[in-house]
Amino acid sequence: MSVDTQENLMELKVKLTHAFGCTHIRPDCEKSKIFARIAGTTTGDSPTLTQATVDDLKELGYSLTVTNNVTRL
Numbered sequence: 001m002s003v004d005t006q007e008n009l010m011e012l013k014v015k016l017t018h019a020f021g022c023t024h025i026r027p028d029c030e031k032s033k034i035f036a037r038i039a040g041t042t043t044g045d046s047p048t049l050t051q052a053t054v055d056d057l058k059e060l061g062y063s064l065t066v067t068n069n070v071t072r073l
Contacts, residue, residue: 010061014049015068025049028067 013029027033027047035057036047049057054064 010063012057012062012064013067014064016066025051025054032064 012027012032012035014032015026015028017024017026024046025048027036027049032049033047035053036042036049039049039053041048041050041053057064
């Protein structure tokens with residue numbers, strides 16, 4: 001059983017994808033999927049997080065970790 005620290009509770013995992021010249025921020029953990037659902041942001045059928053949503057999450061104290069070797073967010 002793992003112990004969640006405050007830092008772990010405030011971490012969201014995302015993947016960056018590229019399509020048609022646009023970068024999309026895709027949720028990659030249950031918490032980030034919930035935030036995308038709350039924000040009502042999707043691209044097609046896939047949930048996404050807009051840059052404005054990411055900025056708001058950071059303002060609330062969340063950190064975002066990119067899980068697919070793309071370093072810029």
